[in-house]
Amino acid sequence: MIKKALFITIFSISIFTYSQEFNVGTNNINLGIGFGGNFGNYTTSSQSPGYSITYERGIWEVPGPGVVSLGAYLGTKTYKYNYTLGNDKWNYTIIGIRGAYHYNGLKINNLDVYGGLMASYNILSYSGAGSFNNKPSATGFVGGRWYFSDTFAAFAEASYGVAYITLGASLRF
16 A cells, blocks of 8 residues: 555656756747736726737847746736726727746746847727827746646736737647
8 A cells, every 4th residue: 555655656756847948949839817007097987807828939048047038028907997978998909028037046847937038019009089009118027837747837027018818728739
């Protein structure tokens, strides 16, 4: 019985333990849903979650230890304001380029922690009274991924953009 339990324990650890440091040549795609955000204001009646997809690739190693990645971002979020004389609706589409530093010094299996900056262009589709314009923007972010296998992870990011907190799934290839 003890041998069977020991075998199951070792087998389970070998299945669920992966060294997932972010390396040069690593590719990731994140699909996320975000909450909160800085585009609306206190007068909005409702807002949708922020939806995003990001891609990044490990480009070069840097001292620290770590790896710098470059990638792309696409996100969207909608705000609505209903009032007596009408309705206003703002739909933001954010297109950006991201650079991140992935810190590999923690030596925790399954964990990828990172932080970076994004330059973006905010495309606004607006219906209602008044006029609003598209605009360039920049934001910082910090996040982490926890890998459940060689290719699949859950991630969380905090930023100042389409959402304050983004949660989702990540695919590594």
